[in-house]
Amino acid sequence: MARAQRTKGNAKQTKVRKKSDGKWRRDTEEAEIARLELRVRQECAERSRSAAKEKDGAQKGPALTGRLFKDLPISQRTLQGLEASQYVKMTEIQSGAIPPALFGRDILGEARTGSGKTLAFLVPVVESLYRRRWSKMDGLGAAIVSPTRELAYQIFQVLSNIGQGHELSAGCIVGGRSLEEEQKAVSEMSLLVATPGRLLQHLDESPGFDASNLLALVIDEADRIMDFGFQETMHHILGHLPSARQTLLFSATLHGSVHRLSRAALRAPEVISVHHDAKSRTPDSLKQTYMVIPLEKKVDTLFSFLRSHSQKKIIVFVSTCKQVRFFYESFHKLKPGPAVMELHGRQSLTKRMLVFQQFMERERAVALFCTDIAARGVDFPAVDWVVQVDCPDTVDSYIHRVGRTARYESAGKSALFLLPSEKDFAQKLAKARVEVRAIAPKQSKVFSVQPQLASLLVGSGEIRHLAQRAVASYLRSVRLMKDKDIFDVQAVSKEAFAESLGLADVPELGADWEADEDTERNKLKKRKNQSALQRLKEKIRARKQVKDQGAVRKEEEEEEERELRREGKKKVGKWERRQRRIAAASAASRAEAGLPDPEVGDEEDLLQPVAPSAEAPLPAPRANKKLKLKDGKALQAAGKHTFFSKDGAKQTSELAQVAEELTEGRDEGDRASFLERVARDLAERDTSDAALSRARIYEKHQKKRRKERMARGVQRDASDEEDAKPPAGARAYVERSPSPSPSPRRPEVKPLRAKAPVKEDKPKFLGDDLGDLERQALSKLGGLFS
Numbered sequence: 001m002a003r004a005q006r007t008k009g010n011a012k013q014t015k016v017r018k019k020s021d022g023k024w025r026r027d028t029e030e031a032e033i034a035r036l037e038l039r040v041r042q043e044c045a046e047r048s049r050s051a052a053k054e055k056d057g058a059q060k061g062p063a064l065t066g067r068l069f070k071d072l073p074i075s076q077r078t079l080q081g082l083e084a085s086q087y088v089k090m091t092e093i094q095s096g097a098i099p100p101a102l103f104g105r106d107i108l109g110e111a112r113t114g115s116g117k118t119l120a121f122l123v124p125v126v127e128s129l130y131r132r133r134w135s136k137m138d139g140l141g142a143a144i145v146s147p148t149r150e151l152a153y154q155i156f157q158v159l160s161n162i163g164q165g166h167e168l169s170a171g172c173i174v175g176g177r178s179l180e181e182e183q184k185a186v187s188e189m190s191l192l193v194a195t196p197g198r199l200l201q202h203l204d205e206s207p208g209f210d211a212s213n214l215l216a217l218v219i220d221e222a223d224r225i226m227d228f229g230f231q232e233t234m235h236h237i238l239g240h241l242p243s244a245r246q247t248l249l250f251s252a253t254l255h256g257s258v259h260r261l262s263r264a265a266l267r268a269p270e271v272i273s274v275h276h277d278a279k280s281r282t283p284d285s286l287k288q289t290y291m292v293i294p295l296e297k298k299v300d301t302l303f304s305f306l307r308s309h310s311q312k313k314i315i316v317f318v319s320t321c322k323q324v325r326f327f328y329e330s331f332h333k334l335k336p337g338p339a340v341m342e343l344h345g346r347q348s349l350t351k352r353m354l355v356f357q358q359f360m361e362r363e364r365a366v367a368l369f370c371t372d373i374a375a376r377g378v379d380f381p382a383v384d385w386v387v388q389v390d391c392p393d394t395v396d397s398y399i400h401r402v403g404r405t406a407r408y409e410s411a412g413k414s415a416l417f418l419l420p421s422e423k424d425f426a427q428k429l430a431k432a433r434v435e436v437r438a439i440a441p442k443q444s445k446v447f448s449v450q451p452q453l454a455s456l457l458v459g460s461g462e463i464r465h466l467a468q469r470a471v472a473s474y475l476r477s478v479r480l481m482k483d484k485d486i487f488d489v490q491a492v493s494k495e496a497f498a499e500s501l502g503l504a505d506v507p508e509l510g511a512d513w514e515a516d517e518d519t520e521r522n523k524l525k526k527r528k529n530q531s532a533l534q535r536l537k538e539k540i541r542a543r544k545q546v547k548d549q550g551a552v553r554k555e556e557e558e559e560e561e562r563e564l565r566r567e568g569k570k571k572v573g574k575w576e577r578r579q580r581r582i583a584a585a586s587a588a589s590r591a592e593a594g595l596p597d598p599e600v601g602d603e604e605d606l607l608q609p610v611a612p613s614a615e616a617p618l619p620a621p622r623a624n625k626k627l628k629l630k631d632g633k634a635l636q637a638a639g640k641h642t643f644f645s646k647d648g649a650k651q652t653s654e655l656a657q658v659a660e661e662l663t664e665g666r667d668e669g670d671r672a673s674f675l676e677r678v679a680r681d682l683a684e685r686d687t688s689d690a691a692l693s694r695a696r697i698y699e700k701h702q703k704k705r706r707k708e709r710m711a712r713g714v715q716r717d718a719s720d721e722e723d724a725k726p727p728a729g730a731r732a733y734v735e736r737s738p739s740p741s742p743s744p745r746r747p748e749v750k751p752l753r754a755k756a757p758v759k760e761d762k763p764k765f766l767g768d769d770l771g772d773l774e775r776q777a778l779s780k781l782g783g784l785f786s
């Protein structure tokens with residue numbers, strides 16, 4: 001009994017202590033926030049600080065300044081996270097961008113690869129949420145958009161490190177996982193790192209996901225986002241977000257389309273351009289070289305290079321994923337020296353993450369064959385060499401590829417293989433302030449791997465097939481390059497190239513290839529006789545054509561069909577072709593989607609220079625329209641109403657697909673009655689379900705919050721008023737005085753933690769009988785008819 005009383009007494013004491021600890025912590029936090037607010041106003045208000053140019057002489061790192069993170073008006077929690085990750089001094093972009101970003105200004109940041117842009121946006125974003133005492137009840141507070149899954153994952157890792165002391169719920173959402181699983185979790189997140197397609201998918205489809213209070217949006221690698229064809233997606237995302245937000249846009253290169261995005265997304269931004277007046281656009285510690293090598297000698301040169309650098313950590317870029325597959329499989333067998341790995345967009349998300357992690361962890365003696373999927377933002381440690389076996393499509397792509405080495409304080413080297421017809425690319429680099437030195441391989445050291453390849457191909461039908469596809473896909477990639485001053489498919493000797501890969505003959509390229517080649521030849525002849533003005537006009541016309549993508553799309557479809565025929569597969573159906581066309585419309589969506597169905601999409605197309613025309617204005621933000629039916633016909637069902645499937649790939653309206661599937665081999669009467677039924681039901685329930693549900697959940701959160709506060713006897717203060725109103729912008733927030741009122745109790749929060757990638761579901765196909773078909777169609781339409 002006495003013991004029981006003592007226990008009871010202890011429990012009471014613990015409770016009191018916990019309560020007083022909590023109060024003490026809250027008071028300390030309140031006081032810290034008040035101090036930080038004051039300091040931010042005093043120290044960060046000054047405009048146009050621009051990036052700190054002063055370098056710390058003691059540091060060998062080119063990008064470090066003498067400014068310390070601990071001198072910034074940032075919280076102890078963030079400081080501890082930074083220190084734990086060994087971040088003490090700021091780089092130039094950090095010292096330039098963090099203070100105005102802390103103040104709440106929009107930022108347009110440009111700095112070289114590997115210069116520390118990630119922290120330049122993570123620190124202010126985390127601080128902004130902390131100073132606002134953001135909780136999961138407030139909805140989404142900040143979103144960081146990144147072009148690729150790998151980069152999103154990497155940003156999330158840095159966030160987890162520097163944010164370890166904060167009680168913030170944060171998540172990383174990328175395509176290729178089950179949407180349903182994510183839906184519940186995202187509605188409780190305060191901070192999300194996401195790829196654009198996936199973020200839009202949640203904004204469109206997740207009822208509890210509330211971004212109407214968003215404080216800050218970060219667009220990282222903005223140029224890549226635009227190059228991937230995400231501009232429309234970005235514009236729709238912007239349409240979902242409150243305009244009174246802070247936006248931070250970062251890129252290693254700022255070109256035309258990024259400026260268009262920045263005009264749409266930023267308000268009076270602070271432009272922090274660290275290296276734009278530097279002698280070189282690439283890091284000083286990067287030694288860059290190029291070699292002019294005939295196509296048929298590339299494989300030998302690469303093999304010899306790997307043999308002579310067998311202990312190095314190397315990234316090898318090629319144009320297409322079929323080339324990656326070929327190089328990986330053949331070099332895996334021929335063993336040039338370093339271990340070989342492959343990374344490309346046709347791998348599943350799980351596989352990609354695994355390779356990504358393994359290559360990160362390897363310190364030396366490894367060569368990663370990859371497409372441009374690994375070209376931007378990815379921070380592999382200690383890469384010694386970047387080898388570009390195929391010429392990149394643009395100077396910007398070149399800069400991003402070589403930026404995978406010589407990161408932060410480390411040195412690195414790069415080698416670019418140019419065909420004799422591509423020699424002018426070196427001049428383009430020079431004009432763009434990229435210093436590349438010409439070198440040549442010592443012929444005596446070049447090992448001819450062709451005989452080994454030939455015998456390998458004789459023994460392995462699979463590798464022979466890969467070699468054939470590699471030849472075809474490379475030639476196709478050269479033909480589709482926009483810069484015709486550099487890329488000339490006519491100058492390529494197909495026979496010699498095929499032979500160099502160990503093939504006896506040039507693989508079948510299709511009947512239309514010859515016809516297209518004739519056209520190409522004529523075009524080239526014409527170009528030679530043209531004036532500069534005429535050439536410019538041609539260029540503009542060509543760009544417009546690329547924008548239409550019609551020709552490219554047709555070619556891709558035909559090539560895909562030819563390939564299927566060669567492989568003895570049946571002719572693809574209309575629905576499937578349509579899916580491919582839609583998937584091809586956004587190379588980026590595919591990169592994000594993980595391509596669970598190997599027949600849908602082709603990663604190499606993702607890497608084609610399909611950047612939209614520089615003149616094209618951004619489309620107007622989309623209103624959240626619902627798909628409607630009239631007289632049994634789906635309005636806007638021709639692919640205009642776009643949303644995303646489970647695997648993240650863009651799809652047309654599912655109703656349109658269902659209707660289309662029904663037209664194939666279905667009785668007219670059945671179809672008409674089915675559509676009528678669908679029309680009737682939709683007409684009955686034609687309300688904005690998602691919006692309503694979102695509003696309901698938002699209201700529920702607000703109610704719960706108010707209740708909590710009432711229960712604690714907290715008076716309705718200014719911040720409660722704000723809750724009821726549309727969200728205040730970050731700028732307004734940092735400029736107002738800190739509230740003297742006691743803060744509300746912090747609700748239960750999740751620690752920063754990444755969600756493990758989940759294997760995507762297999763696509764489901766419609767059943768055979770109409771009942772089955774209807775049931776599935778109805779469930780596809782969001783359970784409206786249950």
Ligand SMILES: Nc1ncnc2c1ncn2[C@@H]1O[C@H](COP(=O)(O)OP(=O)(O)OP(=O)(O)O)[C@@H](O)[C@H]1O
Binds near residue numbers: 090112251403408
């Ligand atoms: N202040 C710092 N102190 C020490 N290391 C830093 C600092 N800032 C960044 N780094 C390190 O420098 C490397 C490059 O940083 P980060 O990935 O942010 O560069 P980036 O500018 O985003 O590059 P990219 O344009 O290629 O994406 C990372 O390994 C990071 O940990």
